[in-house]
Amino acid sequence: MSDGPEKQVRARLAPVAAWARAMASAMRASIPALILASTAAHADTLHRFALIAGNDTGGSDTRPLSYARDDARKMHDLLTRLGGVAPADAKLLLDDDAKDFLVALSELEQRARAAQARGERTALFVYYSGHAKDGALRLGASQLAFDALKRRLADAPVDIRIAILDSCRSGALTRTKGARKAPAFDVESGAARDARGVVILTSSAADEDSQESDALGGSYFSHHLASGLLGDADRSGDGRVTLFEAYSHAYARTVADTADSSAGPQHPTFSYDLAGNGDLVLTDLRTSAEGLVVPGNAPAGAYYFVDPGGMVVAELDKAADTERRVALAPGTYRVKRRLSDRLRIGEVEVARGRTTILQEPRFKDAPFSDDPVKGAMLDKGAWWTFGLTGGFQSFFDAQTRQSLFLSVPLFGAEAELHDYFRRDWVWGFDAAVGGTNGALALPTLEGPAYRYSVVNVGTSLTAEWPVGRVAPFVGVRVAYLIMGRKFDDGAFPDQRFAMVSPGLATGARFQLTRRLNLTARTRLQYLQYTVDAQRSLGFWELAALLTYQP
């Protein structure tokens, strides 16, 4: 587990400094904005649009990131669930290039323009997690100059523009976002200061690295920003998390968590010019009926909410006698409190459409060795799914599928090892059986009835490209096929053929629930037939696969 939580305690005062720093930045940008910062937020009247992009790769001179796309997914889920962004007004780009980014931005601008024409006030959120270097965002092999992005945002036909850039630096020994030490882009100078109506948050200051954490399953900055938006940042306790609250929370936690890292402390930056729009509510915890309430009488201190995968999805720094709300998505979470000499661990079920009250007295004492987050960190890197499959196999050659290897339905079981070789690579193991009845129709022999059967075992390696709940994939597979036929007439001998078959697999995995996935898949395989003659044959398989992640 990361030792971040302990640092957070030590850095409890850091948000105050961060807030002052943010205010100083804001004052430089716009004094009227500071005056309006304490006015009521306008979240309820804003038509919000969001462009969320995550890219694990940043060109050949950078090392792939592990969690940029995950961070983007989390932010997309959060903004559409709690941030007032309708799903139709949100675009999630995963591993897309700069051209796709600008196209998506144009589409949102077009929608925003239409909204403005209807007299609506509009806001545009742009979130990016990935590489940045030499003054440009690195979206895979493509680049998007930061100045160009800022100008584009400044010109966007919306009333408020908020850019959150969780971008990378390099050179540290720990997991950092980047490949080499390079001057950081400074959002607090240059074009940022000229961009009125634009708020820009970055995950790190100039010459700093932005760092990822395996224990958190994401970058420190995005994790704390998301955790803050779920409720931890709601210092006022009014059930709404504003931009300033979110930033100050993310700042404090990020600095605390990274203070002792080999890459050095990471200081998020904030450039502010809301041009009279005042503070802005980013998430409204009251919009969702479901969630978790930590009652006022629960002990004060830090609470960590851990999902079944072992990831800390939210944190809460609770004061004494203060009720706090955490807008967790429906599901089961382990809740951890860290005391000086032990842990207090409990479990809570957040039901859909209901508010759940945390019962801290039901927690149990546990030694530090039972830390649920620590266990998750050790397991992180590879995970299994197990499933059942049903499909159909048929050879391309008509004569073959009519008189030799018949078309058959297949039923089987599969196991998949995810992220073993590298992230989003899936090593699959499958076995299936199928059979059908047939009758010989050969030039000199017609009529003998038989039972045709296939046993199909294989292993595959596929690469996935998750986009939201859908993960298209393509890969290779090697199978071992055993085909046989047994004749009703004992005068004809049973026959069998076995062969190794290489092939390709492609399809898409759809996440039905947190643990259940449905995969639609096509395979194209090659088979060398060697008995009557040497023949190169091809066959296809269509299948649906339902998998469960324990």
Added chain:
Amino acid sequence: MRKLALALPCLLAVACGGDFSNDDLEFQNALPQREDLAAKLPDSARSGQGLGTRGQRLGASQVLGGTSQLALQAYQAGTQFNTSVDGLLSLLELFRNAPPTTRETDRRIWGPFPADEHPGHELRFVMNRQGDSFAYLLQYRPQGGGEGAWWTYLPGTFKADGGIRKGTGTLALDLKEARKNGFDTKEATALDRLDIDYQTLALPTNVELLFTGAGATTPLTRYASRQTPQGLGEMAFRLPGVDFVPGGLMETLDILARWTPDGRGVLVLNILEGDAKGAQYTECWDARTRITFMQRNWDFLNPTEGSRATCPDVSALDPQP
């Protein structure tokens, strides 16, 4: 786990191949089975009750209500027929369900294998296909002999008509060639060759056995069997040199026997040569092989005994127009 992933394909590669072959099935379909060639005898005949001796004199035991010696003679002929067929087909059993050793286009070869019953020899079975016609050879050669040393003990042919062993075929046992190559033909020393012609294409199916005696140029004895899917059976055979009628000459008999599955039957005997040349005798029997009807064409006073209505209907075996 990575080592396992590498080892597994290697193991599977070794376990590749098989006998999944359409052509093999077509070749195998060209070989006759026992049920294609064997005469269908009634249960009473198979139980072997009261099989008489060959060549009993006409009139000695032909009594209405008495046991039909001719029926037993016909069943005995059928049993011997089947014994001969079995002996010949047993030579093919080794190859019937075994995958061939060599597969070539329109050709399959089983062997060479050591010939256990003929020490010092090895055997092989060769099948060739030309269109829908198949020819096969069971061959032997002295162990270590070259390609030219193979000699054929059992030749056969089959012309397929598309169904399961439907077609016309021939099968032979060359005993003369076997003896020439040092084989002991045991009780078949009096024969040079046994031929089988059969057709399973149309009903009734028929099989013909031709025995060629040692030194003879034409077949000595002919047995023919026909049968229908309903279980009617027919045995036609010629018996030369039988003292069937009192007198100085030996008779040559031409016998046509037909029976039903429950053992009733009708037999027509023609004397082709001998003391009563041209005579014809007809006899019917019941399920217990007792004579129910007799007809003699030479007896003007009492040509028939019993009722013709007791004869079973075996007209399904009559030649179709």
